[in-house]
Amino acid sequence: MARPLIQMALDSLDFNQTVALADQVAPYVDIFEIGTPCIKYNGVNLVKELRNRYPDKLLLVDLKTMDAGEYEAGAFYAAGADICTVLGVSGLATIGGVIKAAKKHAAEVQVDLINVPNKAECARESAKLGAQIMGVHTGLDAQAAGQTPFGDLNEVASLGLNVRVSVAGGIKPATIDQTVKAGANIIVVGAAIYGAPSPAEAAREIRELVDAAAV
Numbered sequence: 001m002a003r004p005l006i007q008m009a010l011d012s013l014d015f016n017q018t019v020a021l022a023d024q025v026a027p028y029v030d031i032f033e034i035g036t037p038c039i040k041y042n043g044v045n046l047v048k049e050l051r052n053r054y055p056d057k058l059l060l061v062d063l064k065t066m067d068a069g070e071y072e073a074g075a076f077y078a079a080g081a082d083i084c085t086v087l088g089v090s091g092l093a094t095i096g097g098v099i100k101a102a103k104k105h106a107a108e109v110q111v112d113l114i115n116v117p118n119k120a121e122c123a124r125e126s127a128k129l130g131a132q133i134m135g136v137h138t139g140l141d142a143q144a145a146g147q148t149p150f151g152d153l154n155e156v157a158s159l160g161l162n163v164r165v166s167v168a169g170g171i172k173p174a175t176i177d178q179t180v181k182a183g184a185n186i187i188v189v190g191a192a193i194y195g196a197p198s199p200a201e202a203a204r205e206i207r208e209l210v211d212a213a214a215v
């Protein structure tokens with residue numbers, strides 16, 4: 001089985017804390033995600049800072065774009081994003097706009113399926129349009145209401161689309177094995193790392209668990 005990538009969700013609002021956390025977990029993760037609250041608060045300068053500091057890491061900017069796809073995402077690709085997210089509920093015109101912006105920078109697009117009623121249809125249509133990653137996502141508020149992403153992950157991974165499947169929503173050490181075995185190509189972890197007493201140690205443990213589950 002191909003080794004899934006680990007994406008660290010940087011969800012602090014504080015610029016310096018975000019950079020410091022990235023420094024701590026860098027040896028164990030493949031993708032830095034600048035989370036939605038963080039990018040809204042800090043803007044494009046944080047993308048530039050992480051790009052300069054980590055030229056070889058993948059950088060995902062979790063814009064969750066809802067409108068003006070090409071216009072909004074273009075500035076973040078220009079600043080160094082490898083991947084920007086667009087909401088599946090935004091519709092194909094907006095998703096297509098982000099894809100257009102990504103193409104100009106030889107970058108990629110993740111469609112976030114959060115709150116999309118028909119995830120299979122949205123994933124199929126977005127893949128046809130050229131999106132490379134489908135994001136199965138139980139957001140922080142839905143997690144607080146007791147929801148998990150695993151049912152949706154099984155559904156989207158079993159569609160057999162020519163895309164990578166990312167999963168986010170409270171992933172922790174105890175759920176890594178089932179996440180990898182369900183077919184996730186990108187595993188997003190936020191609170192289980194940044195909320196741990198030692199984020200570096202937590203990230204190292206997640207790396208070990210992902211690699212062990214992928215053999």
Ligand SMILES: O=C([C@H](O)CO)[C@H](O)[C@H](O)COP(=O)(O)O
Pocket residue numbers: 009010011035036037062138139140168169170171188189190191192
């Ligand atoms: O995308 C996220 C959320 O919507 C805020 O932007 C989180 O980064 C994502 O859910 C991963 O974090 P955890 O659920 O804490 O692992």
